[in-house]
Structure formats: C-alpha cells, structure tokens
Amino acid sequence: MRVTRASAAKTCANEKARDILATEAASTFSLKEKGVFTNVSRAMVRDLVANLDIPLRSINATINVVAEALGVEVEGDVSQRSIRRMVIEGGIAAETQLVDEITCARGVTLSGDGTTHKNINYQSHHVTLTLPDGQTATRLAGILHEVNHTTNEMYSTYNDVMGGHNAADIRDFAPKVKGMLTDHAEDQKKLVRLFAEWKRECEREVRGEKALACLPPADVVRLLSEMMENVIETAGGYQQWDLLSLDERQLHSSKAIRQLRMTFGEKEFASLSSAEKEAVDFFVWAGCCMHKELNAAKGGNTRMRAWWEQNGVDGPVLLMNKDNAAAASAGSSVAKDRAVQVSTGGGQKTLDLAGSVFRHKDDKKGQHNSLRYYLETELGFTSQWPNTSNTRYHSHGDAACEYLVHKSWYMQFLEIVLFKKESRTHTNMEQNVFRGFSCLRTEEEITCWASYNQCLTHPYLRTIRNSSTNILDLGPIHAKVIAHLQCLIADVDLVLGPSASHETATLDGRPFERPEAIYAIQRIAQDQKNYPHLRRLLVTFLEGALDTWVRFCGEFTAGGVIDKSSAAQREMAYMKTTNNDNEGALGTVRTSLRRAPHMSLSHLNSRFMYKKNMTGTYIQKFLRPGAQKRLLKKARAVDTRGDERKRRVAQANYDKERVRKNKQLDVRRKEQREAAEAKLTAVVPRLTLAEVEKLRVDEINLQIRWYRQFDKDVPAAKNTPSGKAKKVEVLMDAVGRYVRGETHPKHDTQHSMEQPDGSNNAQGMPGCEDEYDDE
DNA sequence: TTACCTCCTAGCAACCGAGG
DNA sequence: CCTCGGTTGCTAGGAGGTAA
Structure with a gap:
C-alpha cells in the first residue's frame, strides 16, 4: 500500500517536473546546429545503433518516442545515410582509442581465432592490455578478413585523428606485445611464429636506428654512402640506376636503410647479456584452456572406443544411420557388411543423437518443448538435455550425467513419443537413442x-x-x-x-x-x-x-x-x-551476417568495436572538439573511398585464384589415382612363398592391395600390420585363398567400384581435423 | 522449385546552409 | 553569387524468407 502510494507520489512529482520542463523554453532539443549534427546528437545516435542494436530505420522514431515521454521536442531528424556515417566515425574513434591505449600500456597480448562463414574466412582479434596501474582490459581489435586492412593502416588513422603530433609508430607496438593466446590449431600456431619473427625484426630495426643516431655524423654519412654504392651496384650500376623510376629508387634505398638498421641492431643486440636478450625477445604463446579440456575428453573417448576391439570384447550396439540400417536389413551380404563396417556406436554417439532428439535446433522437429513439459510434470522441475555438440565444451560429459540421473524418465518419454504418433513408430534416430540407452x-x-x-x-x-x-x-x-x-x-x-x-x-x-x-x-x-x-x-x-x-x-x-x-x-x-572473447565475437559475426547479409565488414567492425570497447565513453572523455572534428573528416574520407567495393574485388580475385589452385589440385589427384590404378592392373600375382619373400616391402603392399580388390578377408589398409614378416603372412593367406579358388579376381568394373587406397590420403584425413575444429 | 517480398547496404549525385 | 563542407535522396542489387 505504502509502496503504491509512494510510487504514485513519485509519478505525480515526475509529471509536475515534466510540466515545468514543458513550459520552459529549453524543452526543445536540436539535433543540428547550423545544419551540422552536434557532437551530442552524434554520440546519441552511435549509442543507439551500436550499443543498443536499434535498426537504422528506427533511430528517428526512437529518439522521438523518448523525447515525447520526457516532454522534449526534437528539432530536425537524421537520415539513415547520415547515421551510417556516424557509425563510421565511431569505428574510427575505436581504432584511435585502441592505439591510444596501446601506447599507454605496459604490456600487450593478442588473441585470435578464425572461422568461415559462407566460404569466407574471418579472423577475430582481441588485444589485452596491462595498464600502467596494473589493471587489465581486453579490447576487440576487429574482425579481419583474408584480404583486409592492416595494422599499419590503423596507426595512420590514429595519426590523422590525433592531428599528427605524438605520432604513433607501428614499430613501437611490436616490442610491447608479450604474448599471444589462440586455440591449438596449426594455422594459429603458425600465425604466432610469424608474429614473433616480425616482432624481433621490428625490435632490431628500432635498436639499430637508435644506435645509428648515436654515431658521429661523419660515420653515418660514410655508412650511408657505402650503402648507396651497394644499392646501385645490385641494381646493375649507375646506368641502370638512372633508368629506374623515382618510386623504384626509393623502394630500393628504403629497403637498404632498413637492412643497415637491422645489421646495426643485431650487432647491438649481440652485445647484451643472455638474460637481457631473453627479456627483450620475451614472447609467449598459450593455448585456450577450454580447448585443452575439450580435446582431452575427446582423446579419452577415442582411446576408450578403441578398447573394445583391442581386447576382443563385443562393444556397444551399432547405431546405424537410416541408409545403413536399410542396407543392413535388406541389402546383399556385401552391402550388409559394409553398412556394419562404416557404422559406429558408443556413448558419445548415443548422447549426440539424444541431443538431436531431445533438443533439436528447430523446435518443430525435435521434442524440445514436449520433453520440457513432460519432465516438468513428472519431476516437478524443468531439466534440459545439454546441447551436445562436438564443439560445445563439456557438453557430452554433462549429457552423460543427465542421462545417468534421469535415465528412466527419458526412456519413458521415448515411449510416450512413440505412442503419441499416428504411426506408432520411432524415427530411425529415436530408435537409435532407445537402442543406445538400453545397451x-x-x-x-x-x-x-x-x-x-x-x-x-x-x-x-x-x-x-x-x-x-x-x-x-x-x-x-x-x-x-x-x-x-x-x-x-x-x-x-x-x-x-x-x-x-x-x-x-x-x-x-x-x-x-x-x-x-x-x-x-x-x-x-x-x-x-x-x-x-x-x-x-x-x-x-x-x-x-x-x-x-x-x-x-x-x-x-x-x-x-x-x-x-x-x-x-x-x-x-x-x-x-x-579464448571465449574471440569465439563469442565470431559467433556474433555469424548471427549479424545472417540478419543483415549485406552488412559490410567495416560497418560491422565499427559497431562492434564501439560497443565492446566502450568507445562512447572514450570519445567523451579524451577527444577534444577539435579531434572530434577531425574524426568527422576522416569518416567522410573513408566513406567515399569505396573500401567495400575494393574488398569485394579483392575477395573475388582471391576466390578466382583459389578455384584455379583447387582445379590444379584435382588434376594432380586424378593423375595420382590413375597412376595407382595402372600399377594395380599391371600386377602379376606371385604365388609362392619363395617368390613373395624376394619382393620389397612396397611390392608386397601392392600385391596385398591387388588381392584386397576382390578378397574381403584381406584386412583394410589401416588394419594391415607393419613389418615385412607380418605383411608376408597376410599376403600368403590371400595367396592361399586365391590358389584354392576361394576368391576370384573381378574383371569388369572393379576400378570404378573400389577406390584404391592411395586416394584416401589424397583427400586429406577427415578424422584428424576435428581435433582442432571449433566455431 | 519458383516467384515474389522484405530487409539492408553502397555509393553516386543532388541538395542545402554558412561564410566569404 | 560562389565555394565548401555537410547532408540526404535515390537506386541497384544481393540474400534470406515465404507462399504457391
């Protein structure tokens, strides 16, 4: 009672205040001054778009709705076109902020991750800063693209906005970077190596430059002239040099200057103690802990899966997919065997299938909601089947626990699903879950x-x-x-x-x-x-x-x-x-691009960085009106530069190149495959032990492969033992069956039916990649 | 599967207001 | 009146959704 009265009183007071405001002349808000949007309205628009995710077309309406409630009249409105430019300003401010903060920071580390969306590769980058007061902050440095703007450009942007004084140099950035955090994928590790190398080079160059500055001028002049002599000589003498264009000459000499600095830097560096050297080049890589855990569980599972066969124990029931199930029940014996061979089962598979049945992404298809209601009525509380996916951390373990705890409920539920249906049949998947759960x-x-x-x-x-x-x-x-x-x-x-x-x-x-x-x-x-x-x-x-x-x-x-x-x-x-920052960022890219498929990467970056890095606050706190003015100018320049078109062209060229390479690869693979087949058809079977023992190991392999084409008792390539003696044994078994007439070579379409095993490797090894796979 | 609708963006060209 | 800086209108066009 008291509460309502109090809030009523408050409302009353608010209304009074509003009335007072409304009667005052100051109750109008102008978006523009002299036809130009004010910094305040710009900041507001950016906050609405980037921080609150309000669609561009609703910005005006939003402003008006809020203003009306506050009793303020808004003067003027803002077009979508202008909003877009304000967002670009936000993005530029975010880059400026990043450089600014890096400049102040004591140490910097990077983290990154990549993904593909519609065949285009995206890389997310974060920068983690150790600030002078010991605090840390993590900033989004942007979502980059294979053909994309570089860090260098970011620094020139900074210098543009800040008006050129206290010019920031990309080379000052390098020594500050102390480490990198990625997942355990090889491409990311390679990136780390390249970065460490670049950092080293930058450090030596700056060191060399400083050393040169300390030399007496006469020495420097001498060194420079020697260097120029060298440059001209390598270019092919004075006559050739004169023929070069100005740009080319400049390129040559700047390269040479860099080289000179590097050599000097190396010399200086060599004079340091080993402890100092290590401190200078200190650069450390660490792998995301979530990935370690994820892969460890996977590694355990793989070992466990192999245990059954290794110990000659009948393992978990096979869970065949629809096609294989059909083949196994109705097909020829060969098809049956094949269906059994390619099918797997086991705990992880069961939990996966259960995931798709109990919480399908699409609510219409899965039993998501009816399961929830069921569990709610039976258990008195809702329980959810964990989202099992290869790439979701600890989801299989969680699902395993959920299964153990509520097994009987889930079994009953599967029965209910069955009887609810007109046909009273389980889908293949539901049947598999049932099978797995009862095994x-x-x-x-x-x-x-x-x-x-x-x-x-x-x-x-x-x-x-x-x-x-x-x-x-x-x-x-x-x-x-x-x-x-x-x-x-x-x-x-x-x-x-x-x-x-x-x-x-x-x-x-x-x-x-x-x-x-x-x-x-x-x-x-x-x-x-x-x-x-x-x-x-x-x-x-x-x-x-x-x-x-x-x-x-x-x-x-x-x-x-x-x-x-x-x-x-x-x-x-x-x-x-x-590395969740990056993985989350890439997830956001996916969802944003799905919602707005044509949004440019730069626009997305602008919004995203502005939001995550709290650039709004930065602009307010650190950018003087003059700098904000330059921000505007820079944004206009960027806007009219046609970056997006360039990006698309670059992407198209890149794609073209990739297509060409892939085609080339296909041709080569085909050649290899044909060569292998030719070799196979040319095989003359050796039928005695004496003959076989004289063969080299690769010849024995070829013989085994030849028998494998028609003899199903010859083990698959991956199961063939290593070591010559064992191979001879395998081969002689096959020879025995052949000689006794138990097996017969096929002469018709064998090659198109059976893939020679060389092609398996040429396709890349599908089993290996999931170790590093993620979203 | 097709045809149509909706959403969203890029970037050009036209427009507008201020100041000289 | 002209110029310049800033703003806006307009259109093409791609991608996803959806009903037939």
Whole structure:
C-alpha cells in the first residue's frame, strides 16, 4: 500500500517536473546546429545503433518516442545515410582509442581465432592490455578478413585523428606485445611464429636506428654512402640506376636503410647479456584452456572406443544411420557388411543423437518443448538435455550425467513419443537413442564420460573460470591435472569405490558438481555382473585423456618460456584463460551476417568495436572538439573511398585464384589415382612363398592391395600390420585363398567400384581435423 | 522449385546552409 | 553569387524468407 502510494507520489512529482520542463523554453532539443549534427546528437545516435542494436530505420522514431515521454521536442531528424556515417566515425574513434591505449600500456597480448562463414574466412582479434596501474582490459581489435586492412593502416588513422603530433609508430607496438593466446590449431600456431619473427625484426630495426643516431655524423654519412654504392651496384650500376623510376629508387634505398638498421641492431643486440636478450625477445604463446579440456575428453573417448576391439570384447550396439540400417536389413551380404563396417556406436554417439532428439535446433522437429513439459510434470522441475555438440565444451560429459540421473524418465518419454504418433513408430534416430540407452556396453561408456566430467572437467572449469586469472600462472594447475589423472589411473576406486569421496576424487577436492550423477556411477560400479568392463574402460579413458593433456600443455613444460619467466614478465603478458572473447565475437559475426547479409565488414567492425570497447565513453572523455572534428573528416574520407567495393574485388580475385589452385589440385589427384590404378592392373600375382619373400616391402603392399580388390578377408589398409614378416603372412593367406579358388579376381568394373587406397590420403584425413575444429 | 517480398547496404549525385 | 563542407535522396542489387 505504502509502496503504491509512494510510487504514485513519485509519478505525480515526475509529471509536475515534466510540466515545468514543458513550459520552459529549453524543452526543445536540436539535433543540428547550423545544419551540422552536434557532437551530442552524434554520440546519441552511435549509442543507439551500436550499443543498443536499434535498426537504422528506427533511430528517428526512437529518439522521438523518448523525447515525447520526457516532454522534449526534437528539432530536425537524421537520415539513415547520415547515421551510417556516424557509425563510421565511431569505428574510427575505436581504432584511435585502441592505439591510444596501446601506447599507454605496459604490456600487450593478442588473441585470435578464425572461422568461415559462407566460404569466407574471418579472423577475430582481441588485444589485452596491462595498464600502467596494473589493471587489465581486453579490447576487440576487429574482425579481419583474408584480404583486409592492416595494422599499419590503423596507426595512420590514429595519426590523422590525433592531428599528427605524438605520432604513433607501428614499430613501437611490436616490442610491447608479450604474448599471444589462440586455440591449438596449426594455422594459429603458425600465425604466432610469424608474429614473433616480425616482432624481433621490428625490435632490431628500432635498436639499430637508435644506435645509428648515436654515431658521429661523419660515420653515418660514410655508412650511408657505402650503402648507396651497394644499392646501385645490385641494381646493375649507375646506368641502370638512372633508368629506374623515382618510386623504384626509393623502394630500393628504403629497403637498404632498413637492412643497415637491422645489421646495426643485431650487432647491438649481440652485445647484451643472455638474460637481457631473453627479456627483450620475451614472447609467449598459450593455448585456450577450454580447448585443452575439450580435446582431452575427446582423446579419452577415442582411446576408450578403441578398447573394445583391442581386447576382443563385443562393444556397444551399432547405431546405424537410416541408409545403413536399410542396407543392413535388406541389402546383399556385401552391402550388409559394409553398412556394419562404416557404422559406429558408443556413448558419445548415443548422447549426440539424444541431443538431436531431445533438443533439436528447430523446435518443430525435435521434442524440445514436449520433453520440457513432460519432465516438468513428472519431476516437478524443468531439466534440459545439454546441447551436445562436438564443439560445445563439456557438453557430452554433462549429457552423460543427465542421462545417468534421469535415465528412466527419458526412456519413458521415448515411449510416450512413440505412442503419441499416428504411426506408432520411432524415427530411425529415436530408435537409435532407445537402442543406445538400453545397451549396457553403451552405458558403461557413458558412465566413463560422466566420471571424467565430475572429477576433472567441472573442477578444472571452476578453477580457470575465475575471470581475473592469468593463464601464464596456471602451470601448476595443469601439472596438477596430470598428476591427478595419474592418481586416478592408479586407483579408479577413488571414483568408483564404495568409499569414494569428493576430497580425493575431484581435481580441486571440492564437492561434486552433480552428486546425483556420482551416486548413479557408484551404483553401476557395484553391479559387476551387468557392467564388467567399467573399471578397465575408465582407466583407458583416463589414460587417453592424460596423453592428450600432456600434448596440449606443451607450453607449460619445465624449461619452456612460461616456466622460465619472472612474475613481472607474466604480469606484463597477462592473458585470459580462455579464448571465449574471440569465439563469442565470431559467433556474433555469424548471427549479424545472417540478419543483415549485406552488412559490410567495416560497418560491422565499427559497431562492434564501439560497443565492446566502450568507445562512447572514450570519445567523451579524451577527444577534444577539435579531434572530434577531425574524426568527422576522416569518416567522410573513408566513406567515399569505396573500401567495400575494393574488398569485394579483392575477395573475388582471391576466390578466382583459389578455384584455379583447387582445379590444379584435382588434376594432380586424378593423375595420382590413375597412376595407382595402372600399377594395380599391371600386377602379376606371385604365388609362392619363395617368390613373395624376394619382393620389397612396397611390392608386397601392392600385391596385398591387388588381392584386397576382390578378397574381403584381406584386412583394410589401416588394419594391415607393419613389418615385412607380418605383411608376408597376410599376403600368403590371400595367396592361399586365391590358389584354392576361394576368391576370384573381378574383371569388369572393379576400378570404378573400389577406390584404391592411395586416394584416401589424397583427400586429406577427415578424422584428424576435428581435433582442432571449433566455431 | 519458383516467384515474389522484405530487409539492408553502397555509393553516386543532388541538395542545402554558412561564410566569404 | 560562389565555394565548401555537410547532408540526404535515390537506386541497384544481393540474400534470406515465404507462399504457391
């Protein structure tokens, strides 16, 4: 009661205030002064567009609606065209801000990630700054494109806006960069190497320049003239030199000057002590912690999947896709075998399929909502199936826990789905989920996922998610992960045993994230009759995870850059623990481009950087009216420069080039394939052991391949043992079957039906890329 | 699958107001 | 009246959505 009265009183007061305002003359707001938009209205428009995501066409209406409520009359309006330019101004201000902040910062680190959208590659870049007061800030440096503007350009923009004084130099930027954070993909690692090299060169050049400045003028003159002599000589003597255009001459001499500085820089650098040298070139790479975890779990799973076959145990039920299921039930025996061979099953696959059934992206297709309602009525609360995807962190582990805890509900639900339908049939996918859920071997795998999830994944994430942690300080934690895994491998009863406790089972000794899942796991572990393999499977999973962890923690190894660095160095090279900034940014690019497919990258960058980097505040605080005026000018210049058209042309050319290269590649592959086939048709089978033993290993391989064309008992290329003796054995088996007349070479269309195995490798190895795959 | 609609952008050209 | 800096109108055109 009192509250309503108070708010009523407030409203009344507000209305009074509004009346007063309305009666005053100052209640109009002019967007323009002398026909030019004021800085205030520009800032407002930018905030509306970039920070609040208001569509360009609604800006005017928004301003008017708010103004009306406040009792202010707005004078003038702003066209979409002008709004676009104001956004460009925001983008330029954001670049200026970035250079400004980098100039002040004590240390800078970079982070990046890439993705493709509609066949175009996008790279997201963030800069993390260690400010003079020890605080850190992460700024979006932009979404770049393969053919895109460079950092150099950013610096010239800065100098334009700031009016040229205290000119910022790209070369001052290089030594400040102390590190780089990316995922573990090879292309990103290459980028890191290139960057480190560039940084070194910049440093030497500046060092050399300084050294030259300290020399007596006479020496410098002498050096320069010597250098010019050299340049002219390499250009082919004075006569040739005179023929060169001015630009070419300038190019030659600037190159030579750079070279001179570099040599001087190197000389200076060589005189430093080794500690100083290391301090100067200090540059460190770290890999995103989320990726480490993701890949470790994948590594564990791979090892676990292989365990069944290696130990001759019948593994989880096969979950065939629709086509293979049809082939296996109706096709010829060859098709049947093939369908069985290419199909897989197992915990991860089941959880994936369950993901598509229980929470399909498209609500109409999946059972997303009806499941939610069902669980709500049955359990009294809503529970959601985790979004299982290869690239979503810890989703499979979470799904495994969800399964263990609510298994019976999900099974019942699948039944309801069945009986709700007119046809009373499950789709193939639903059937597969049902099969997987009812298979004890699959359940054993799922239990391993859940155990890993509770003991390693969640405790690890709890540790690294602390937002202010510096990844460079996480060496001990990763050592602990490895040690803990070794501990668990040595004694899985720490997790599975009846007396297991979170104190010894989890990485950080803190309670389990989902204790109900642990109860389920222990119940399963007690039941050795139904789940006899669980212990050995879990050990295998953990071993696989351990190996992957070791591989993905290379940057922390003893004696490495991080290990040797001082606390102060690590502070200057502060990096976040995860690369989520970049991954999130790329996600935003995707959604923005889907909504506005024609939005240019520069426009997107302008909006995005303005928002993320809080450029509005920067403009207000640090850009004097004069600088804002220059901002306007620069924006106009950029606007009329036709960047976007240039970008499209560059992209088109790039695409053309790629098409050409791909075609070339195809031709070469075809040639290789044909050569391999020709070799195969030319094979003369050797039928005696004596003959076979005289052959070289590659000839034996060829013979085996020849038999493989028609003899299904010859193992697939990847399963063929290595070592000459073993290969001879395999070959002689095939020879035996051939000689006895059990197998017959096909003479008709064998080559078009069967792919010689050389082509598998030429296609690239699909199995390997997902280790680095992400969005 | 097709035809049409909607949304959004780029960039040219025309327009407008201020100041000399 | 002219020039210049700034603003706006206009159109082509691509991409996604959607109904037939």
